[in-house]
Amino acid sequence: xxxxxxxxxxxxxxxxxxxxxxxxxxxxxxxxxxxxxxxxxxxxxxxxxxxxxxxxxxxxxxxxxxxxxxxxxxxxxxxxxxxxxxxxxxxxxxxxxxxxxxxxxxxxxxxxxxxxxxxxxxxxxxxxxxxxxxxxxxxxxxxxxxxxxxxxxxxxxxxxxxxxxxxxxxxxxxxxxxxxxxxxxxxxxxxxxxxxxxxxxxxxxxxxxxxxxxxxxxxxxxxxxxxxxxxxxxxxxxxxxxxxxxxxxxxxxxxxxxxxxxxxxxxxxxxxxxxxxxxxxxxxxxxxxx
Amino acid sequence: xxxxxxxxxxxxxxxxxxxxxxxxxxxxxxxxxxxxxxxxxxxxxxxxxxxxxxxxxxxxxxxxxxxxxxxxxxxxxxxxxxxxxxxxxxxxxxxxxxxxxxxxxxxxxxxxxxxxxxxxxxxxxxxxxxxxxxxxxxxxxxxxxxxxxxxxxxxxxxxxxxxxxxxxxxxxxxxxxxxxxxxxxxxxxxxxxxxxxxxxxxxxxxxxxxxxxxxxxxxxxxxxxxxxxxxxxxxxxxxxxxxxxxxxxxxxxxxxxxxxxxxxxxxxxxxxxxxxxxxxxxxxxxxxxxxxxxxxxxxxxxxxxxxxxxxxxxxxxxxxxxxxxxxxxxxxxxxxxxxxxxxxxxxxxxxxxxxxxxxxxxxxxxxxxxxxxxxxxx
Ligand code: SF4
Ligand code: SF4
Ligand code: SF4
Ligand code: SF4
Numbered sequence: 001x002x003x004x005x006x007x008x009x010x011x012x013x014x015x016x017x018x019x020x021x022x023x024x025x026x027x028x029x030x031x032x033x034x035x036x037x038x039x040x041x042x043x044x045x046x047x048x049x050x051x052x053x054x055x056x057x058x059x060x061x062x063x064x065x066x067x068x069x070x071x072x073x074x075x076x077x078x079x080x081x082x083x084x085x086x087x088x089x090x091x092x093x094x095x096x097x098x099x100x101x102x103x104x105x106x107x108x109x110x111x112x113x114x115x116x117x118x119x120x121x122x123x124x125x126x127x128x129x130x131x132x133x134x135x136x137x138x139x140x141x142x143x144x145x146x147x148x149x150x151x152x153x154x155x156x157x158x159x160x161x162x163x164x165x166x167x168x169x170x171x172x173x174x175x176x177x178x179x180x181x182x183x184x185x186x187x188x189x190x191x192x193x194x195x196x197x198x199x200x201x202x203x204x205x206x207x208x209x210x211x212x213x214x215x216x217x218x219x220x221x222x223x224x225x226x227x228x229x230x231x232x233x234x235x236x237x238x239x240x241x242x243x244x245x246x247x248x249x250x251x252x253x254x255x256x257x258x259x260x261x262x263x264x265x266x267x268x269x270x271x272x273x274x275x276x277x278x279x280x281x282x283x284x285x286x287x288x289x290x
Numbered sequence: 291x292x293x294x295x296x297x298x299x300x301x302x303x304x305x306x307x308x309x310x311x312x313x314x315x316x317x318x319x320x321x322x323x324x325x326x327x328x329x330x331x332x333x334x335x336x337x338x339x340x341x342x343x344x345x346x347x348x349x350x351x352x353x354x355x356x357x358x359x360x361x362x363x364x365x366x367x368x369x370x371x372x373x374x375x376x377x378x379x380x381x382x383x384x385x386x387x388x389x390x391x392x393x394x395x396x397x398x399x400x401x402x403x404x405x406x407x408x409x410x411x412x413x414x415x416x417x418x419x420x421x422x423x424x425x426x427x428x429x430x431x432x433x434x435x436x437x438x439x440x441x442x443x444x445x446x447x448x449x450x451x452x453x454x455x456x457x458x459x460x461x462x463x464x465x466x467x468x469x470x471x472x473x474x475x476x477x478x479x480x481x482x483x484x485x486x487x488x489x490x491x492x493x494x495x496x497x498x499x500x501x502x503x504x505x506x507x508x509x510x511x512x513x514x515x516x517x518x519x520x521x522x523x524x525x526x527x528x529x530x531x532x533x534x535x536x537x538x539x540x541x542x543x544x545x546x547x548x549x550x551x552x553x554x555x556x557x558x559x560x561x562x563x564x565x566x567x568x569x570x571x572x573x574x575x576x577x578x579x580x581x582x583x584x585x586x587x588x589x590x591x592x593x594x595x596x597x598x599x600x601x602x603x604x605x606x607x608x609x610x611x612x613x614x615x616x617x618x619x620x621x622x623x624x625x626x627x628x629x630x631x632x633x634x635x636x637x638x639x640x641x642x643x644x645x646x647x648x649x650x651x652x653x654x655x656x657x658x659x660x661x662x663x664x665x666x667x668x
Contacts, residue, residue, distance in 0.1 A: 033590050180587070187592045192585045196570065196606040199656075203574030204389040204601055208337035208379050211656045213362045221569035221656050235335055246607045247621065249567045256360070256657045 014062025330419030360658025466649030
């Protein structure tokens with residue numbers, strides 16, 4: 001009797017640093033048992049072997065920043081049964097979404113000696129997926145080409161382009177949460193991914209609050225749990241890399257941060273990092289940019 | 291006058307006695323020799339934490355704290371005082387039975403069926419060192435909740451079966467304490483095995499020891515001690531009398547149950563919700579909050595499953611999630627749930643209040659929301 005073949009998993013990269021994909025390889029202890037129950041169908045970071053679509057689960061890292069990627073994510077979605085967006089880039093746009101508050105041309109001119117070398121290919125509608133061709137616009141929604149051809153004005157989360165089944169937060173993601181999602185999907189149960197504040201995680205682990213006991217500014221009360229209270233455990237404030245919690249009161253926290261010594265610009269910068277474009281953090285950043 | 295050293299066996303049954311630092315050290319050693327694991331206060335990352343200790347030298351000598359809403363600072367001076375701190379962010383619920391407990395495990399069998407087993411919670415045989423009077427009250431509240439009724443936590447029971455409570459009276463209350471409002475402190479009156487009062491006046495550091503249970507007496511007879519002098523008894527009484535006037539906060543407890551019940555719809559809940567982060571710190575640090583959430587997990591191959599209970603809070607959206615959404619979707623509904631449960635609905639449920647006046651929820655709220663002030667505003 002042949003063994004049942006495990007689900008086919010594909011790992012995709014968009015605009016990102018590869019850190020979240022590495023979390024999968026970082027599952028050292030579990031990697032072998034994982035490899036025994038799944039089939040890696042597409043994972044260029046780890047293997048050059050490829051299996052043809054469709055895929056049972058696609059893990060997507062990175063945000064959409066080019067016209068080419070906005071077409072490619074449609075193809076990924078079409079070829080995947082379940083799509084898991086992983087990391088701050090894929091769930092909120094990532095650090096590169098800072099461009100959303102400014103002008104891409106300016107950044108490009110500052111960073112590159114020859115910004116004109118940046119992606120010059122014009123968008124070929126004939127090669128876009130059918131749905132996009134019908135819409136006549138390869139850029140999904142309100143985005144338009146920026147001054148640099150092919151580069152979008154905004155870096156956006158995967159969910160702004162296609163339906164997403166699960167989101168894993170963090171910069172990078174927590175490997176236990178990644179395993180939990182895969183494990184749950186393999187076993188047909190609901191993944192245990194809490195959406196409450198990081199503070200609960202501090203308390204569950206017996207980490208004493210850095211804000212109350214040291215006056216260290218911390219975004220934990222408005223940030224989603226999941227990292228294991230990594231920063232507070234080392235007596236640092238949370239940087240908010242897991243993005244907004246389920247019901248974040250950023251206004252009240254910002255007031256408290258001012259009271260323990262931050263300036264308005266500090267508050268703005270705190271919210272403008274890995275999850276700058278996530279709605280609650282974007283609003284908080286905007287409120288303190290003025 | 292120097293009290294004479296007397297035979298411990300005679301003394302322990304009767305009068306309060308006096309221990310020196312060596313005597314207290316001997317008491318801790320005796321507890322260990324009697325099969326207890328010592329857990330007590332230590333300084334950890336700028337706060338008092340409760341952890342396993344080896345003996346007297348691990349106690350926070352010279353450390354004390356200042357507390358106000360949303361602010362806690364530890365500082366040290368050259369005083370030999372071991373119990374000059376007040377309660378910190380942790381409480382004994384860390385061990386009773388703790389933040390995360392496995393309730394059962396299931397294993398798939400070769401025939402396709404499965405077997406369910408309840409993993410035993412290690413009894414721990416904990417001796418808690420330095421339990422404050424408000425904490426004694428909190429433990430007896432949790433006793434009623436977790437082992438009093440129809441639904442009993444076997445893990446809690448296992449931990450409470452052999453659990454020595456060495457209490458310490460509070461001679462130095464904190465800025466957010468209000469145990470005197472509930473009558474739960476600053477002097478321990480029940481639910482302890484032994485209780486100490488630390489005296490620092492000349493001729494030097496010593497501890498008044500009083501017995502609260504037969505188990506306490508059995509331990510006490512094993513250590514050298516002296517009969518307390520009338521002067522020492524008077525000093526202890528004076529310190530505790532003074533402490534009851536030094537509480538940083540007061541709560542009008544008379545009628546508070548009715549006050550909250552009358553004000554379920556009150557504009558003030560909205561004002562709290564504007565300040566409240568919904569972060570759940572208040573419930574996590576509260577020594578009486580007992581809520582847990584259950585999660586079911588599997589191993590990768592699906593051959594094993596387990597159900598785990600971990601601390602939860604009525605401040606999370608998942609807490610009140612029923613089919614279709616969360617019942618308490620607004621922060622004001624969640625804050626109201628917390629306050630009305632602690633101070634009003636707990637009476638209907640368990641016949642008493644769910645608050646002992648320890649002040650933790652006030653100190654450890656990152657934005658300093660003060661339950662006594664919120665009640666005052668209703
Ligand atoms: S350290 Fe930060 S995340 Fe942890 S309890 Fe304090 S405010 Fe919350
Ligand atoms: S409600 Fe606050 S003061 Fe009362 S027992 Fe809980 S933490 Fe202590
Ligand atoms: S106040 Fe909330 S967390 Fe605490 S016992 Fe009541 S319902 Fe549970
Ligand atoms: S009262 Fe304070 S500690 Fe409690 S949820 Fe609100 S902000 Fe957090």
